[in-house]
Amino acid sequence: MSETKNSFEAGVGSNALKTPERVVFITSKTSAQVKERADRQLMSYPQLILREVIAFEVLTIVLVIVALAWDAPLEQLANPLLTPNPAKAPWYFLGLQELLHYFPPLVAGIVIPTLVVVALVVIPYFNVNIKGEPLWAADRSRRFLIFIVSVGLLLIFLGLYRAWTVLVPTVAIAGLTIVSFFQLKRPYRLISFLQTRPLSWWVMTWF
Known part of the structure; x- marks a missing residue:
């Protein structure tokens, strides 16, 4: 049986990205160097901010056109002498209002929101799976x-x-x-x- 011989070609250079697997002898006057790759970069200002401003203006124009073309389904002016039944809370309180249909006011208005806030504060400090x-x-x-x-x-x-x-x-x-x-x-x-x-x-x- 013939034995296979592993041959290594010696090369001169300090770029470890080009030849990552090699044997390097470093003396007191030399050091291992890795040349930085010149990747394409995009500056935050003005390139990124300019694009965000353009996107914001386009979105604003689209919303204005939609608002002018279609009427919003608004009701009549509020009458302080007449309370609608059922009275709906604003969208940011609608979840709490819906909880009142299933739980007592103490549970829906205090206990559950407090537990949610405490959970949002405490959970990030645990190793959660x-x-x-x-x-x-x-x-x-x-x-x-x-x-x-x-x-x-x-x-x-x-x-x-x-x-x-x-x-x-x-x-x-x-x-x-x-x-x-x-x-x-x-x-x-x-x-x-x-x-x-x-x-x-x-x-x-x-x-």
Whole structure:
């Protein structure tokens, strides 16, 4: 059998981007250098800002034309002596107003908004499933117990206040999550797909 000999060609140069795999001898008077690539650059001013101003002006012109061509469905002037029934809140308070249909004022106006604000502040400080591993990948029994207790308390809370529009999808998502917990010999494609979903996917699907 003939032995294969690996041959290396010696080259002179300091550009590691051109020949990344090589043996380099660095003495006290030399240093390894990497030449910077001259990529195409776009300055923020005036190129980028000028394009944004042009896009803003075009959008403004389009909105003005639409406003002149089509009338907005506005109602008559407000009458302080006549309150419409039902009275709708502005769009930025419409979500809170809709919550009042399903929960008491204390829960819909104070408890839920406070929990949402606290969650928005606290969640970024937690390591929230960055790897995206399946929900039942590790600590299956412990996670299943936490899931059952959490969902049970949530269903009791929703049932007491008769929030059926929230309770029904919660039951559906919880049922699919429980189905994905059990290991079947020949699972269907849907079950196999659900078993690979992380916690973030289940939460966003529930929302």
